[in-house]
Amino acid sequence: MQDEKLPRREREKLRHRRQMLAAALELFSEKGYHNVSMHEIAERAEFAIGTLYKFFKNKEDLYKALMMEKSEEYHRVLMGVLAEEDDVLTVLEDYIATKARLFTDSLASLRLYFAETRGASFNIKAGLDQDIRKLYDKFVMRLASVLEAGVRKKVFRKIDPYYMALALEGLTNAFLFCWLEDPEQHPYEANVPLIRDMFLKGVLAE
Amino acid sequence: MQDEKLPRREREKLRHRRQMLAAALELFSEKGYHNVSMHEIAERAEFAIGTLYKFFKNKEDLYKALMMEKSEEYHRVLMGVLAEEDDVLTVLEDYIATKARLFTDSLASLRLYFAETRGASFNIKAGLDQDIRKLYDKFVMRLASVLEAGVRKKVFRKIDPYYMALALEGLTNAFLFCWLEDPEQHPYEANVPLIRDMFLKGVLAE
Amino acid sequence: MQDEKLPRREREKLRHRRQMLAAALELFSEKGYHNVSMHEIAERAEFAIGTLYKFFKNKEDLYKALMMEKSEEYHRVLMGVLAEEDDVLTVLEDYIATKARLFTDSLASLRLYFAETRGASFNIKAGLDQDIRKLYDKFVMRLASVLEAGVRKKVFRKIDPYYMALALEGLTNAFLFCWLEDPEQHPYEANVPLIRDMFLKGVLAE
Amino acid sequence: MQDEKLPRREREKLRHRRQMLAAALELFSEKGYHNVSMHEIAERAEFAIGTLYKFFKNKEDLYKALMMEKSEEYHRVLMGVLAEEDDVLTVLEDYIATKARLFTDSLASLRLYFAETRGASFNIKAGLDQDIRKLYDKFVMRLASVLEAGVRKKVFRKIDPYYMALALEGLTNAFLFCWLEDPEQHPYEANVPLIRDMFLKGVLAE
DNA sequence: CATGAATGAGGGTTCATTCAT
DNA sequence: AATGAATGAACCCTCATTCAT
Numbered sequence: 001m002q003d004e005k006l007p008r009r010e011r012e013k014l015r016h017r018r019q020m021l022a023a024a025l026e027l028f029s030e031k032g033y034h035n036v037s038m039h040e041i042a043e044r045a046e047f048a049i050g051t052l053y054k055f056f057k058n059k060e061d062l063y064k065a066l067m068m069e070k071s072e073e074y075h076r077v078l079m080g081v082l083a084e085e086d087d088v089l090t091v092l093e094d095y096i097a098t099k100a101r102l103f104t105d106s107l108a109s110l111r112l113y114f115a116e117t118r119g120a121s122f123n124i125k126a127g128l129d130q131d132i133r134k135l136y137d138k139f140v141m142r143l144a145s146v147l148e149a150g151v152r153k154k155v156f157r158k159i160d161p162y163y164m165a166l167a168l169e170g171l172t173n174a175f176l177f178c179w180l181e182d183p184e185q186h187p188y189e190a191n192v193p194l195i196r197d198m199f200l201k202g203v204l205a206e
Numbered sequence: 207m208q209d210e211k212l213p214r215r216e217r218e219k220l221r222h223r224r225q226m227l228a229a230a231l232e233l234f235s236e237k238g239y240h241n242v243s244m245h246e247i248a249e250r251a252e253f254a255i256g257t258l259y260k261f262f263k264n265k266e267d268l269y270k271a272l273m274m275e276k277s278e279e280y281h282r283v284l285m286g287v288l289a290e291e292d293d294v295l296t297v298l299e300d301y302i303a304t305k306a307r308l309f310t311d312s313l314a315s316l317r318l319y320f321a322e323t324r325g326a327s328f329n330i331k332a333g334l335d336q337d338i339r340k341l342y343d344k345f346v347m348r349l350a351s352v353l354e355a356g357v358r359k360k361v362f363r364k365i366d367p368y369y370m371a372l373a374l375e376g377l378t379n380a381f382l383f384c385w386l387e388d389p390e391q392h393p394y395e396a397n398v399p400l401i402r403d404m405f406l407k408g409v410l411a412e
Numbered sequence: 413m414q415d416e417k418l419p420r421r422e423r424e425k426l427r428h429r430r431q432m433l434a435a436a437l438e439l440f441s442e443k444g445y446h447n448v449s450m451h452e453i454a455e456r457a458e459f460a461i462g463t464l465y466k467f468f469k470n471k472e473d474l475y476k477a478l479m480m481e482k483s484e485e486y487h488r489v490l491m492g493v494l495a496e497e498d499d500v501l502t503v504l505e506d507y508i509a510t511k512a513r514l515f516t517d518s519l520a521s522l523r524l525y526f527a528e529t530r531g532a533s534f535n536i537k538a539g540l541d542q543d544i545r546k547l548y549d550k551f552v553m554r555l556a557s558v559l560e561a562g563v564r565k566k567v568f569r570k571i572d573p574y575y576m577a578l579a580l581e582g583l584t585n586a587f588l589f590c591w592l593e594d595p596e597q598h599p600y601e602a603n604v605p606l607i608r609d610m611f612l613k614g615v616l617a618e
Numbered sequence: 619m620q621d622e623k624l625p626r627r628e629r630e631k632l633r634h635r636r637q638m639l640a641a642a643l644e645l646f647s648e649k650g651y652h653n654v655s656m657h658e659i660a661e662r663a664e665f666a667i668g669t670l671y672k673f674f675k676n677k678e679d680l681y682k683a684l685m686m687e688k689s690e691e692y693h694r695v696l697m698g699v700l701a702e703e704d705d706v707l708t709v710l711e712d713y714i715a716t717k718a719r720l721f722t723d724s725l726a727s728l729r730l731y732f733a734e735t736r737g738a739s740f741n742i743k744a745g746l747d748q749d750i751r752k753l754y755d756k757f758v759m760r761l762a763s764v765l766e767a768g769v770r771k772k773v774f775r776k777i778d779p780y781y782m783a784l785a786l787e788g789l790t791n792a793f794l795f796c797w798l799e800d801p802e803q804h805p806y807e808a809n810v811p812l813i814r815d816m817f818l819k820g821v822l823a824e
Numbered sequence: 825c826a827t828g829a830a831t832g833a834g835g836g837t838t839c840a841t842t843c844a845t
Numbered sequence: 846a847a848t849g850a851a852t853g854a855a856c857c858c859t860c861a862t863t864c865a866t
Contacts, residue, residue, distance in 0.1 A: 034240035037860055048827045050864085059861065159404070163397065166380045167404050174376025175369075191369065198365070198373050202408035215845095219850085243835055254852040256839080265836065446652035449839055460848040462843085471840065571816070575809065578792050579816050586788025587781075603781065610777070610785050613819075627866095631829085655856060666831045671858065831863075838856075845848080 017055055020045045021066050029108030033063060070109040074102055075135045082142050088150040093196055095143070096172055100188045103176050140165050171199055223261050226251045227272050235314035239269060276315040280308055281341045288348050294356040299402055301349070302378055306394045309382050346371050377405055429467055432457045433478050441520030445475060482521040486514055487547045494554050500562040505608055507555070508584055512600045515588050552577050583611055635673050638663045639684050643727060651681060688727040692720055693753045700760050707773070709764060711814055714790055718806045721794050758783050789817055 006014070023045035027036040038059055042049040056062035081098045084091055140162070147168075148161035156164065175195055179188040229251035233242040244265055248255040262268035287304045290297055346368070353374075354367040362370065381401055385394040418426070435457035439448040450471055454461040468474035493510045496503055552574070559580075560573035568576065587607055591600040641663035645654040656677055660667040674680035699716045702709055758780070765786075766779035774782070793813055797806040 038862080039860075042828095049862085050827050051825085053862070054825075159400065163381075163400060164404075166384055167377055167401075170376040170378075170380025171373055172376075174372050174379070178372055194365070194369060195373075198370075198408040200408075202404040202406075215850090222850095244837080245835080255837085256853065257851050259837065260850070450841080451839075454849095461841085462848050463846080465841070466846075571812070575793075575812060575816075578796055579789055579813075582788040582790075582792025583785055584788075585792070586784050590784055606777070606781060607785075610781075627829090634829095656858080657856085667857095668832065668859080669830055672829070677857070827864105827866080829863105829865095831861100833859105833861100835859080836857090838854105840852100840854100842850105842852080843848105844850095 016047070016051075020047065020052060020055055020062070021069065024062055024066055025070075025108055028063070028066070038062075067109070070106055071135050074106065075139055077102060078139055079142060082139075082146050088146060088153070088155055089200075091146055092168070092199075093192070096168075096192050096195055097189070099172055100176065100179075100192075103180070103188075107180070140169065143168065167202065168199055171195055222253070222257075226253065226258060226261055226268070227275065230268055230272055231276075231314050234269070234272070244268075273315070276312055277341050280312060281345055283308060284345055285348060288345075288352050294352060294359070294361055295406075297352055298374070298405075299398070302374075302398055302401055303395070305378055306382065306385075306398070309386070309394075346375065349374065373408065374405055377401055428459070428463075432459065432464060432467055432474070433481065436474055436478055437482075437520055440475070440478070450474075479521070482518055483547050486518065487551055489514060490551055491554060494551075494558050500558060500565070500567055501612075503558055504580070504611075505604070508604050508607055509601070511584055512588065512591075512604075515592070515600075552581065555580065580611055583607055634665070634669075638665065638670060638673055638680070639687065642680055642684055643688075646681070646684070647727065656680075685727070688724055689753050692724060693757055695720060696757055697760060700757075700764050707768075707818075710786075710817075711810070713761070714810050714813055715807070717790055718794065718797075718810070721798070721806075758787065761786065786817055789813055 020041065024036075024041045027040055027044060030036075038052060039049055041062070042052045045052070052062075056065060078095070078098065081095050082091060084094065086094070143165040144161040147156065147164045150156040151158060151161060172195060175186075175188055175191055178186045179191075226247065230242075230247045233247055233250055236242075244258060245255055247268070248258045251258070258268075262271060284301070284304065287301050288297065290300065292300070350367040350371040353362060353370045356362040357364060357367060378401060381392075381394055381397055384392045385397075432453065436448075436453045439452055439456060442448075450464060451461055453474070454464045457464070464474075468477060490507070490510065493507050494503060496506065498506070556573040556577040559568065559576045562568040563570060563573060584607060587598075587600055587603055590598045591603075638659065642654075642659045645659055645662055648654075656670060657667055659680070660670045663670070670680070674683060696713070696716065699713050700709060702712065704712070762779040762783040765774065765782045768774040769776055769779060790813060793804075793806055793809055796804045797809075
């Protein structure tokens, strides 16, 4: 991620790579993986088609690189939030809010990810789905362990922490998708307290 | 839906249509819309390619027909559950359980739907997304009105019923997806009480 | 051509055949041979596709039947004009005028004929071109023999009558096509005397 | 038209384009637009099908390019003849003879043009017919103005020059088509004086 | 290294024709 | 005799990928 201290050539290469990935993300998220051609990507990135193939060995490879990059960032940020030393409830509130920011920032890649992997549109032949899943699972486990701490401290009832994490994910995602579809009518931020309450009353120890 | 009493010719036509849709669903959900060719569908359905085109004017039309058919059924069944005259809590429990059955039955089409519309892989030009969304919105509104009744009867706390419905959807979907990925380790049915409790404790009046 | 005295069944068949040919002519001349499907013809003629194939063994056969029918009529009428016993100049004038009427009546088939045989759009595999050509050659020979009589009577200069006929054909056709393209601005009938004069006296000043 | 001094790459491109157009002309004029596939053209031109599509965006586009190229040449040559400063009669004789040479050279494209536009076989959707017609009309007007000069100089009788041009076109075309069909028996060149005389003096005995 | 012309497999779609009813 | 559902060869075109310059 850091490219300081690299020889100029290497730095340039990295910049070109990023330009290509950016062009690809734009186009993929506008029109979907299958409706974007490598030529289009090359053109948008202002490189020749051959150059694109110097950086990514084929279209799928380019797609995977794109997704991995975004996933890793997503993962890094949320893991950071969960790593904080505050008390559980604060961490949770932080998490719910941070997720909103990430959603906004990476709307394009999220849509793309859902389109291409959740369903069946493009059976990533190998690797990607696995890799991203692993990252996501790791994250859910982390979330679960945060919640488990809450259980141990009797802040929460004795519920399987994994399912608590699952519930929290489901709850926030539902509100986020709703918000995406009509940001005016269903603001996310205004609903953060509601989300938190619904979740907490559900899992909180009496 | 019943085709009793139709002339034999018409009945045959309907049967053929269903065979084609079934073949298409199988293939689409296995490999994704863009990775299935009309020839493949025709072959799997054991018809000539031309026959396929007699029934559906093009590939997108076939896809839309498929999604509409499934959506309508999904909608019909869940609306039926919500229409029952039992008390709110019973209805909700029924709903959570019925959704599991529907998920199992129409796993393929669900994956397909998520793949092709939730994301950007295939910008359904018009109509389908709208039509299916409308159906879904109708359903969520119905669910909300059931919950609203609960609020009026003071069974639930005073929360916007639409957001309660949203929460319930998010909660159940999260568990369902989890179950889909590993049915052994994360059985859905065994968790129905947990789901219900998490939801209820979250929204129940004290 | 006459179908009087035929059993009713036969008469009906002929009528059906004519309906099909009429539908075909309409469509062919509107859109061209290759842009009309057998289904379209069947539909316009209000018969099932299978019935069409009972009457014409394939698309080309239908086309040939159509062209032969029209050619024969064209031939019969013009031969009739040339057979009259009037003096040469009267016959010629009659011929020039009759051609105009025929053009109007059978505009559709003429366009079609020109489209499909004069050029290369559709190499009639065998037969048609030959048959129609023979008919046309016969007609030109007849025209030539009428003109030859004029030469013998010293009405015309001693020019090869075949080339005179050719010249007359070229002259009239040029005016007819011009008229077809813009009937208002280039009326044919008003120009008949001019055509006759140009043919007879050329354009040179004395 | 000259491609001297272009970078080598550009020159190659032009050569390839010409090879494709040549292959297309050969095939179209042999078998007609609708009976030639893009694959066939590519094969005859010894390029891959994809390359063909790099040069012409679709089959119709290829056809139009072909026709425009030929029309423009035809137009340029004949306009050149009419631009000469000789006296009218010399120009006319030159014109009649030049037309023969052009006919021979571009027999294939002429047949094709007649096949596809004069008739109805292929309704060029827009543009081509217009463009070529305009070129041809321009040419007839030029011919008419040459003839008009003859009228003013009292070389010709007072006849509408446009109709004189039309007559000349009709006359020469008739002899050219006749010649095309049987070059041995109906040589064109040997008949040039006859054509000129018929045009000039008509057929009437004095 | 960058380029972009060339490749050709493969996809969506049409339509002449057949044949069981 | 009439029907029209079914067939499948063949068409136009796209696009991921290669490679000579």
